Amino acid sequence: MRAAVYHAIKDVRLEDVAVPAAKPGKVKVNVKVAGICGSDLHAYHHGIGVQTGAPHPLSGAMAPLTLGHEFSGVVAEVGEGVVGIQPGDRVAIEPIMYCGKCASCRTGLYNQCEKMGFVGLNDDGGFAEYVLVEPYMVHKLPDSVSFEEGALVEPTAVAMHAVRQSKLKVGDSAAVFGVGPIGLLTILGAKSAGASKVYAIDVSDERLALAEKLGAIPINSLRQNAAEVIVAAGGVHVAYEAAGVQATIASALTAVKRGGEVMVIAAFAQPAQLNMLELMAKEASIASILAYRHIFPEIIALIADGKLDVKRVITKQIDLEQIVEDGLELLVKDKSQAKILVRIP
Ligand SMILES: [Zn+2]
Ligand SMILES: [Zn+2]
The missing domain is CATH 3.40.50.720 (NAD(P)-binding Rossmann-like Domain)
Structure with missing residues (x-):
């Protein structure tokens, strides 16, 4: 499958990588739309926020890794032991990784987890056809919420x-x-x-x-x-x-x-x-604030009810193959751009 892989500063490559195999306890998502975020720009232009040098304590991953943490898609496969999520479910992914055991996690402040990280910065992310995520990251989208809107849930959060x-x-x-x-x-x-x-x-x-x-x-x-x-x-x-x-x-x-x-x-x-x-x-x-917590379902409901027209921040939609020139580079050069969405084939 094709993926936008971070190697080093100013070095994000479109590559053919292996489709991740389904694993027990994990959900495999076929990504449809992914947004480019300021954090992706910090990673690409300055190497800030992206896992390098040593593996992340929760994911075990480090660069080279696939960027992309604002995305929606369809569940392709569920690993053994996953309940309540089915192949075919349309979903938005809440990309925060947390341990569930530290003092912050135990009091519900999972965005303050000692080991907090993000899919797409500290593990392989959504600028690829498939990605493996934790069940707790998966939020179902009603049919009235498009994949474009689904990809905007994260920044809206x-x-x-x-x-x-x-x-x-x-x-x-x-x-x-x-x-x-x-x-x-x-x-x-x-x-x-x-x-x-x-x-x-x-x-x-x-x-x-x-x-x-x-x-x-x-x-x-x-x-x-x-x-x-x-x-x-x-x-x-x-x-x-x-x-x-x-x-x-x-x-x-x-x-x-x-x-x-x-x-x-x-x-x-x-x-x-x-x-x-x-x-x-x-x-x-x-x-x-740091990111968000306990808010994805409410935002999806507001979008579904037509109370939050998040689509209005989209200024451009591109294909995955164009992500470097027409996304990561363009966003720095062209200050008229706001949210650029990437369609995943
Ligand atoms: Zn973001
Ligand atoms: Zn924790």
Whole structure:
């Protein structure tokens, strides 16, 4: 079968690899659609987050390995001992690997597992025709949810977990700094949670146009001081930081009202500095999330009920063979892109 295999920085190869054999206790999924994520870009361009050098304690895998952690497909085979999942089931995969035994896992915080990893970064993932996953990762999709929407459940889970964990209440105002796929999905999430207005801050007019279509008030931070504009209008209750750089975290803090909150979603490549006196002066708080937990079924239900139109963040669909040039490379060059989906043959 064909697979997009990570070997090293800037070295992802389309290769013929063996179809994984079904194993007891595992589920073999025929992948249909897989999304390209910021984490895939971090892996491809910087070698960050991908398992290299030593095998992962849970999967035993290390590079070279197949990328792809946002995917949907059809169950091809179930290993001995797997119950409640049948071949032919349409599914979305929740790619978090966890041990189930550590203190975090035992209290339900499986995204905080000591050994936490991701299918597609710490084990072979979904940029391939077939992948083996754990039964606990499998979530069934109703017929009304397409494979494209199924592949978007994972990034939507990140955005919705951030909204859920934030202090946002019905009628509150919000700002989303950085409107890549996660930022756009956070706008959708904040709106569906009842935000009265949501500002969208970015440097790309194309992405801001997309944010505006989702109901946000666009601010291009190349032309305007976003924090000043927001403060002049009264500030926001919650600022979601989905860009991950010094300038945006500082603006986010300035943009929140007294008693407001900055919710950090983006992974920062560099440490950031914060004006703690500014934080203190208005009794603001800073919170963060790591991925998500206990939220896939709810998101699938919201999509199935037509309450969350996640398809609107898709800007391009490509074939697996094009993934390097038209996906991993393009996403860095072309800032008008948001979510690129990969069709698996
Ligand atoms: Zn992702
Ligand atoms: Zn654990």
